[in-house]
Amino acid sequence: MNDYEDKNIATIIACRLKSTRLPRKALLKIGDLTSVEYCIKNTLRFNNVKTTVLATSTINEDAELANYIYSPEVNFFQGEPEDVMQRYVDVVNKFNIDVFVRVTADMPFVSDEILQVLLKSHFDTKADYTIGIKAAIGTNLEIISSEALRKAKSFFPNADYSEYMSFYFTNNPSHFKLNRIELPPNLVREYRLTLDYEEDLILFNIIDEHLTKNNIEPTLGNLFHFLDANPEIAKINQSLIVKYKDDKTLIDTLNRVTKIPV
Template sequence: MQIGGIILARYNSRRLPGKALKDIGGKPILLQIYQALRQYFSQGNIVVATSSSPTDDPIAAFCKQHQIHCYRGSLDKVAERFYDCAKHFGFEFAFRINGDNLFVESRCIVQMMADVQQDASYDFLSNVKERTFPFGMSVELLNTEFYGHCLEKFQQDARYQEHVTLYLYENENIGERKYYFNTKTPEAKGAHLAIDTPEDFEIAQLIYAQMLEPNNTPPLADLIRYYKQAKKKYEASLER
């Protein structure tokens, strides 16, 4: 079974331009995510999916420099880009990983991989439902053939094209599903760990400085403790 990890990334973010290649802990965010995933995927099964727009040339150049597979597709039709990338590389199942999700939820990745290898009838696996995990630690795994059929239904819908799995959450009756919930660290719900703004970036740097093993996302309870301390330190800096 071919299971791939697709990192969706673009360079020209409105709120934090160039965020995918901004440096944290001595490495670009995109490289941090890639190296975290390399613990679970072979090099050939991780792809950065960016757009064919010239604005994303820096991401393509970065991938070439670091020998990372890069797929270039539609700028605005992100869902189509994700699906076309999965088909191009022959992935039967494809993880959707966001290029601003520095803190990879590896435990969900490992469990989802094990679950589809044991039962290939699943179409959609996700830890997003009810948002018990922090924003920025989303992990979703899709059966490529199933997702292709879904894409045919919303091909021209800009809202579903932009938000890759929104159609599935709004149409709960389709597909065989499995959801994963965080029950051990309830204080993690609502935490914002995605790097989307300058504030997010500063807080992520402060979190990263506290991590004992920078190349590995710490247990969720520790990560949330680091997050709270980082947020408090950031807010204190604004008051000076």
């Protein structure tokens, strides 16, 4: 028995249909599934997770996502459109969640391998916030305690930038116990596995075709094995930027507005 068997650990997947770079990307197909269903399918492989929630907004357009929850195991929730942190607070309160895995629907290749490393460390260290280091873009996960989320929200009645929720924790180390984990080398790569551009979608369909055609289990290890062996395929989307890493103006803004006042 582990230390968290009695906890209600949840996966909360944030998803909206608005997207400036790749419109309605959550409904674009990777193989036979929409990208949001592909993401959900992989989250349902997570061990030690009791509750899964697809959390979108109350805007009419986003109601369509109720048709793409993949499995009746998944709860559909509509909440605050822009204040994502408030949406998460409402989810953890409604479902009595103790700790949650934060996922966004543009991460189709999330893996249980990374989750188990982070989850064990989160509870071993009694952390508020846990994240891996050097994970491939789109494969990293965040583990957040619900009490820490409520505390963070209490400082930011209007968390206008909480689409970038991690900054509200990582910029406030005196308020939260932060836990950054060095991932095992087999789970670390420099690949880009998040869905923002057409090139990402092309790559993901090539990956899915390989896994499906060869009846290969969609583990991160198997995915990396394929990309390691086919560097020309891995390069399809390598030149694309990651907004929260490459946009200096945005980063400066986030660092300013997410710090709890002294």
